[in-house]
Amino acid sequence: MNTNPVLVFDLGKVLVDFDYSIAAENIARHSRLGPRELHAFLGSSPLLADYESGRLSREEFFKSLKEAVGFQKGLLEFSGFFADIFTEIPLMTGFQRELSKQGFQTYIFSNTNDLAVEHIRKNFPFFADFNGYVYSFQVGAMKPQPAIYEAMESMACAKGRELIYIDDRPENIEAGLARGWQAILHEDPVKTRREVISRL
Numbered sequence: 001m002n003t004n005p006v007l008v009f010d011l012g013k014v015l016v017d018f019d020y021s022i023a024a025e026n027i028a029r030h031s032r033l034g035p036r037e038l039h040a041f042l043g044s045s046p047l048l049a050d051y052e053s054g055r056l057s058r059e060e061f062f063k064s065l066k067e068a069v070g071f072q073k074g075l076l077e078f079s080g081f082f083a084d085i086f087t088e089i090p091l092m093t094g095f096q097r098e099l100s101k102q103g104f105q106t107y108i109f110s111n112t113n114d115l116a117v118e119h120i121r122k123n124f125p126f127f128a129d130f131n132g133y134v135y136s137f138q139v140g141a142m143k144p145q146p147a148i149y150e151a152m153e154s155m156a157c158a159k160g161r162e163l164i165y166i167d168d169r170p171e172n173i174e175a176g177l178a179r180g181w182q183a184i185l186h187e188d189p190v191k192t193r194r195e196v197i198s199r200l
């Protein structure tokens with residue numbers, strides 16, 4: 001059993017910001033749909049959730065999206081457009097680095113897809129420095145579904161109050177609290193940092 005708490009970080013809007021309108025603009029340039037329609041499509045179609053739950057492979061996701069929006073280029077070009085939407089949040093990645101240096105275990109716990117992970121791994125050095133990674137597309141379940149929280153507990157060999165969990169989505173935090181995790185709703189880095197430190 002762990003004596004130190006382990007730190008569980010959501011990725012999007014916690015460690016990196018993202019903006020799908022950038023992807024929509026780039027993809028739209030080679031599609032039947034305009035940027036706004038494309039952005040709306042990405043937000044409302046079940047395709048992205050199917051991809052991030054592992055129900056669609058990268059190739060299947062691409063093929064369905066290509067047909068739906070009339071994209072005229074290949075998977076490689078699409079991948080670049082689709083994944084290049086992230087910017088690091090240094091106040092939070094710096095905080096994770098400090099915690100890791102102090103000997104705390106840190107984990108990534110994310111609803112995401114393999115294109116995003118590949119892109120982030122290649123472009124953001126902070127991403128290499130975690131003890132483990134739990135991704136929805138690999139587990140086959142998305143937060144707030146219990147299966148992905150179970151996968152996180154197994155990977156960290158920890159449960160209940162041993163996990164300090166940071167996420168920006170209230171429904172995900174609720175699911176963590178329901179398992180007895182110490183879950184913190186991320187609103188801004190200064191507040192989150194103070195809240196985490198008070199629990200160490």
Ligand SMILES: [Mg+2]
Pocket residue numbers: 010011012013014167168169
């Ligand atoms: Mg998030």
